Amino acid sequence: MTSSTTAPAPTWEAPLAGAPLDATVEVPGSKSLTNRLLVLAALADSPGTLRGALRSRDADLMIGALRALGAGIEEGDEPSTLRVTPGPVAGNTEVDTGLAGTVMRFLPPFAALADGPVRFDGDAEARVRPMLPVLAALRALGVTVHDPEHPGEPPAFLPFTVEGRGGVPGGSVDVDASGSSQFVSGLLLAAARFERGLTLRHIGATLPSLPHIEMTVATLRDVGVEVDDSRDGIWSVRPGPITGRDVRVEPDLSNAAPFLASALVAGGTVRVPGWPTLTTQPGAMVPELLERMGGTYTLADGVLSVTGTGEIHGIDVDLHAGGELAPTFAALAALADSPSRLRGIAHLRGHETDRLAALAREITRLGGQAEETRDGLVITPRPLRGDVVRTYADHRMATSAALLGLRVPGVLVENVATTAKTLPDFTGMWLGMLG
């Protein structure tokens, strides 16, 4: 018998909360806004600037890809200030999507405008994330998408090549977006540059993450694009110019979630400044959900404060509008005083990992009880014990494990560096919060 040569993945011992919290946490810019604003700035008719942009793996993959596709992107005085100079969309290039849904789903329609082929590939974990609806829509719109290594088989996953021909006629297309709202967002973001614009009709039974589609529509309108979203499940984008603008990016409210949730686990107060009064981010749901689980919150002068007592109540919640919040609420549910049900999140099976399976498996590993349902999780609190928590290259599995570790001694988070996908200094921020 030979011994395994695979080194164990490094782990990070999640710190226990020794005392009630009293912390203010500055949360970097929203991933979803940063990557939309970058795409629109690169498609615009004039230069634009993002301030307070996220700099993380997903944002830097988007920057790298847009540069490869012909845009100029320079840092200003700070890394979070990005000056974007649009250029003709360039082909004969490659896009590394990493594991970023926003890069793999937003850029194929953009690449269809290029003057040559654009090859897309990403991480091993990215190669199993669903891509078919956006690629099939492009093909229905007359764009050639193929995998030169498997000619004759229309690709449904990474890797693939989009044959840019310098323009897209556009028109009408049906898309089943029940697997991801990003299929809709990606097509809408590039549609003002299609010759006839685009009318997109969602034909699936369910539609996740509607706030993220509303974010797409809002960011398009902010740069002067006309969008008709007056009919449920149908979006029409008129062809027309896109204006380069100077915009400030809101903090990432979904990344704020595990920090705010910490107040419920450890007791005390956590504050996040820069909380927008009006936003399309699904993280806007976080304060009310934390209140339902036993916290209280206030919003004053743009500072959101969440206070907890250490007591957490179970919740029955449909998270289809904000599925990316599920790992945070699953961790709270595992520490609650009554069972919880998270519903409406079947599409999490196509996220960074199959999040329903991963959350059920890891909560169970710590001695908890968590079962997958058709469209979510049922979590019954049990006494938990420390162990290694596997993270499956998923940043939110890591932040969710850190939350459990505030109360459960000996939680060892595997590959905590995966948090760099959207939060490059997660462990520094977490330790800072604990004081």
Ligand SMILES: O=C(O)C1=C[C@@H](OP(=O)(O)O)[C@@H](O)[C@H](O)C1
């Ligand atoms: O458009 C976006 O920026 C996002 C949309 C959502 O995707 P799904 O609709 O696939 O859940 C969300 O979960 C993801 O984190 C970001």
Ligand SMILES: C=C(OP(=O)(O)O)C(=O)O
């Ligand atoms: C689902 C997520 O990411 P992505 O943008 O890669 O889909 C997420 O951040 O929770």
